[in-house]
Amino acid sequence: MAEVTNGKYVCELCGQKRNSSFFYPYYGGQYSDKTKVRYCKDCCSKRLVHYKGFLNEQAALWMVLSELGIPFIKAVYRQVTDEQEIKRNNKPEFVGHYIKRLSEYPKIYSGFWDSDIGLNEILEKQSQDDENSEMDLEEMKEIWGKYPDDEYAEAYIFLQKTFKEYTEELPGDMDANLTNRYRDLCKAEYRKRKADEGGDIS
Numbered sequence: 001m002a003e004v005t006n007g008k009y010v011c012e013l014c015g016q017k018r019n020s021s022f023f024y025p026y027y028g029g030q031y032s033d034k035t036k037v038r039y040c041k042d043c044c045s046k047r048l049v050h051y052k053g054f055l056n057e058q059a060a061l062w063m064v065l066s067e068l069g070i071p072f073i074k075a076v077y078r079q080v081t082d083e084q085e086i087k088r089n090n091k092p093e094f095v096g097h098y099i100k101r102l103s104e105y106p107k108i109y110s111g112f113w114d115s116d117i118g119l120n121e122i123l124e125k126q127s128q129d130d131e132n133s134e135m136d137l138e139e140m141k142e143i144w145g146k147y148p149d150d151e152y153a154e155a156y157i158f159l160q161k162t163f164k165e166y167t168e169e170l171p172g173d174m175d176a177n178l179t180n181r182y183r184d185l186c187k188a189e190y191r192k193r194k195a196d197e198g199g200d201i202s
């Protein structure tokens with residue numbers, strides 16, 4: 001919570017003394033327009049950008065809220081992201097938007113420790129999503145053919161990686177014919193690799 005001096009609040013991050021409109025109201029137990037969060041609005045945005053440099057949006061917000069002492073509530077986050085999606089061209093600032101919706105939420109929370117999801121959970125979900133989005137198994141089967149159950153993950157990872165290595169330096173677009181030649185080459189590489197490992201693949 002920012003300190004008040006003669007009607008001004010001091011941002012704990014940038015140290016600037018500014019009037020109340022530059023700060024979001026603090027949420028802790030109940031909404032109060034008199035109590036403000038410890039960082040000014042600009043610094044809240046900057047912290048979010050900072051965390052988004054290496055975390056997904058949900059985790060980044062979680063981190064900013066942890067600094068502000070404000071609980072992360074999944075339902076409120078979902079509401080905010082839905083609304084942001086609709087206001088595609090005129091998105092309200094994310095942290096402020098979240099605090100506003102949290103203050104309207106029927107349940108009252110006392111502080112950050114009331115958050116209903118942990119950072120680990122968010123990050124685990126993110127890495128699962130990343131893997132799933134990188135590898136659509138149906139699509140892989142179509143491109144590379146079927147592999148045994150205990151092997152397909154390894155096969156598809158190897159094939160995708162090898163194909164990328166072979167083709168990423170090629171100038172210009174690849175036509176279907178060229179694409180197929182490179183895929184054949186990758187499959188041959190994979191067969192060779194398995195054979196070298198002593199595996200029995202034909």
Ligand SMILES: [Zn+2]
Pocket residue numbers: 011012013014015016039040041042043
């Ligand atoms: Zn600031």
